[in-house]
Amino acid sequence: MTMNREFIINIMIFGLLIAVGIGAHLAGQGFTVTLATKVAILGLAGVGLNLALGYGGLVSFGHAAFFGIGGYAAGVLASHAANGDPLMFGFGGSNQMLVIWPVAMLAAGFAALMIGALSLRTSGVYFIMVTLAFAQMIYYFAISWPRYGGEDGLSFYVRNAFPGMNTLKPIEYFTICASLLGLALVFSGLVTQSRFGLALQSIRQNPQRATAVGIRATPVRLTTFVISAMITALAGALYADLNRFVSPSMFSWHMSGEIMVFVILGGVGRLCGPIAGAAMFILLEHLLGKVSDHWQALLGLMLLGIVLFAPGGLIGLITKGLDALRKEKADV
Amino acid sequence: MSDPILSIRGLKKSFGALTATDDVSLDLYPGEIHALIGPNGAGKSTLIKQIVGEIRPDAGSIAFEGQVIDRLDGAARARRGLARSFQVSSVIPDFTVQQNVMLAVAGAGGHVFRFLRPALSDPGLTGPAQGYIAHAGLTGREQSKASALSHGERRKLEIAMALALRPKVFLLDEPMAGMGLEGAKQLTAILSELRREAPILLVEHDMDAVFALADRITVLVYGRVIATGTVSEIRANPLVRQSYLGEEA
Numbered sequence: 184m185t186m187n188r189e190f191i192i193n194i195m196i197f198g199l200l201i202a203v204g205i206g207a208h209l210a211g212q213g214f215t216v217t218l219a220t221k222v223a224i225l226g227l228a229g230v231g232l233n234l235a236l237g238y239g240g241l242v243s244f245g246h247a248a249f250f251g252i253g254g255y256a257a258g259v260l261a262s263h264a265a266n267g268d269p270l271m272f273g274f275g276g277s278n279q280m281l282v283i284w285p286v287a288m289l290a291a292g293f294a295a296l297m298i299g300a301l302s303l304r305t306s307g308v309y310f311i312m313v314t315l316a317f318a319q320m321i322y323y324f325a326i327s328w329p330r331y332g333g334e335d336g337l338s339f340y341v342r343n344a345f346p347g348m349n350t351l352k353p354i355e356y357f358t359i360c361a362s363l364l365g366l367a368l369v370f371s372g373l374v375t376q377s378r379f380g381l382a383l384q385s386i387r388q389n390p391q392r393a394t395a396v397g398i399r400a401t402p403v404r405l406t407t408f409v410i411s412a413m414i415t416a417l418a419g420a421l422y423a424d425l426n427r428f429v430s431p432s433m434f435s436w437h438m439s440g441e442i443m444v445f446v447i448l449g450g451v452g453r454l455c456g457p458i459a460g461a462a463m464f465i466l467l468e469h470l471l472g473k474v475s476d477h478w479q480a481l482l483g484l485m486l487l488g489i490v491l492f493a494p495g496g497l498i499g500l501i502t503k504g505l506d507a508l509r510k511e512k513a514d515v
Numbered sequence: 516m517s518d519p520i521l522s523i524r525g526l527k528k529s530f531g532a533l534t535a536t537d538d539v540s541l542d543l544y545p546g547e548i549h550a551l552i553g554p555n556g557a558g559k560s561t562l563i564k565q566i567v568g569e570i571r572p573d574a575g576s577i578a579f580e581g582q583v584i585d586r587l588d589g590a591a592r593a594r595r596g597l598a599r600s601f602q603v604s605s606v607i608p609d610f611t612v613q614q615n616v617m618l619a620v621a622g623a624g625g626h627v628f629r630f631l632r633p634a635l636s637d638p639g640l641t642g643p644a645q646g647y648i649a650h651a652g653l654t655g656r657e658q659s660k661a662s663a664l665s666h667g668e669r670r671k672l673e674i675a676m677a678l679a680l681r682p683k684v685f686l687l688d689e690p691m692a693g694m695g696l697e698g699a700k701q702l703t704a705i706l707s708e709l710r711r712e713a714p715i716l717l718v719e720h721d722m723d724a725v726f727a728l729a730d731r732i733t734v735l736v737y738g739r740v741i742a743t744g745t746v747s748e749i750r751a752n753p754l755v756r757q758s759y760l761g762e763e764a
């Protein structure tokens with residue numbers, strides 16, 4: 184029953200995002216379409232993290248590493264495609280999203296395998312620190328890599344290409360990003376309800392019990408960490424194309440923190456939580472960012488309120504609201 | 516007598532200066548309920564934890580079905596059929612009864628790396644789970660969250676999860692703890708049924724239950740085995756009367 188209710192809320196949230204994108208397009212508001220695209224992309228990054236953090240209880244403070252790897256995969260491949268320099272092993276660059284995405288995801292998946300294999304030996308606050316440390320290492324590496332712009336980052340002038348689409352048109356790029364987000368949601372939803380999802384959630388809640396029924400925690404966690412990183416990397420690649428620019432800031436701990444904020448704001452372990460969280464974040468940034476540079480203070484207050492009083496996040500609040508409505512109706 | 520299914524030899528474990536397991540040897544035979552008794556802090560739970568692979572002994576060896584299992588991790592031992600219940604009941608609180616048992620079915624089969632098929636519509640999980648739930652006396656409670664169960668029901672859920680491992684041995688750490696008189700009676704009946712599934716190493720404080728259920732008893736004091744024998748032998752043993760049963764009286 185709860186499942187059904189949450190399913191309806193998920194459809195509502197995703198549907199709302201689509202409606203905003205299409206509505207803004209019809210109203211000729213290209214900028215709003217782009218904002219909705221940003222929500223889809225950052226939401227996607229959060230959907231990735233949510234798998235590890237929400238369902239697996241793996242508080243990764245280093246997901247910017249994967250977001251950045253995705254972004255740089257797009258940037259580096261595009262820059263090689265533009266100037267015709269071979270990349271490595273005789274391969275050139277590519278400006279095809281259908282090439283860039285798998286490269287981004289595989290690169291991040293490989294990095295996550297390494298980082299996870301080491302960090303999953305620790306838990307709690309040490310896990311947070313180890314993931315952060317790895318992300319910071321990559322951040323400094325990107326800064327000191329002049330071939331790809333170093334501190335200044337890397338710009339590319341046209342968006343990478345997708346067959347049959349004009350990716351530079353806001354609505355078309357929105358369509359691509361929202362479709363990928365939809366796919367990721369379906370995938371996440373299935374995974375969390377599969378045998379694997381049961382195992383993962385049991386390990387979060389009671390690892391000793393999981394062991395006692397024959398489930399080894401580490402392989403399950405590591406697999407989750409890798410899948411989670413790959414989804415976040417896909418978001419990174421899309422983000423690079425949205426801005427036509429990548430910079431080391433994609434790797435920074437601010438970025439890790441922001442992705443985590445989307446998840447917590449929206450509701451930890453709620454499928455569409457990260458979308459709600461990202462939407463709220465971007466809305467605040469957009470509306471209040473013009474008024475004051477201190478909009479993040481308000482965000483901080485909201486976050487505090489959520490953590491203290493509504494641990495289910497925005498999704499939890501919506502659920503409660505709907506329940507109250509339904510009850511009122513029933514009472515009448 | 517047939518060969519023991521579980522055979523422990525010379526097990527030792529110290530926590531700093533404290534010797535929690537002191538050269539313990541013990542055999543569990545097919546079909547029996549073997550009770551492990553002793554005062555608080557005697558090292559009963561520590562012994563169970565070494566058998567299931569949660570903590571590593573400093574010395575000694577454990578054989579299960581004739582094979583040394585010292586190098587297997589806890590999950591592998593569970594999959595081989597060492598089913599354990601905990602002194603403090605331990606289930607997955609946010610899962611329903613059904614999900615808890617399905618988890619055990621999936622874990623026991625070693626098939627948790629299946630990503631896309633909803634577990635709830637997998638008859639390979641739901642079918643067996645239903646049977647174990649019924650066996651443990653929880654029919655009708657399938658959709659209740661584990662956290663909403665009464666203490667006694669949670670104990671039953673643990674038994675259903677243990678059954679799902681298709682166990683060759685049950686290791687039960689104080690299953691009666693915290694149960695009322697009525698609950699303890701019910702559980703005693705369930706346990707005497709359970710022995711038909713697999714032999715039981717039963718850690719228990721409730722002496723009525725122990726004397727009612729056990730075929731043999733091992734008495735542990737300060738990590739050492741001070742006596743092993745049948746119920747009447749243990750009852751008559753002067754050392755046991757003095758150092759353990761005497762305490763109770």
Ligand SMILES: Nc1ncnc2c1ncn2[C@@H]1O[C@H](COP(=O)(O)OP(=O)(O)O)[C@@H](O)[C@H]1O
Nearest residue numbers: 530533535553554555556557558559560561562
């Ligand atoms: N992890 C541990 N670290 C240190 N001492 C422990 C640990 N676990 C148990 N002990 C000690 O070992 C002794 C045996 O404990 P335990 O096996 O729980 O006893 P029992 O189950 O017979 O009551 C106790 O003195 C206990 O304090």
Ligand SMILES: [Mg+2]
Nearest residue numbers: 559560561602
């Ligand atoms: Mg104990």
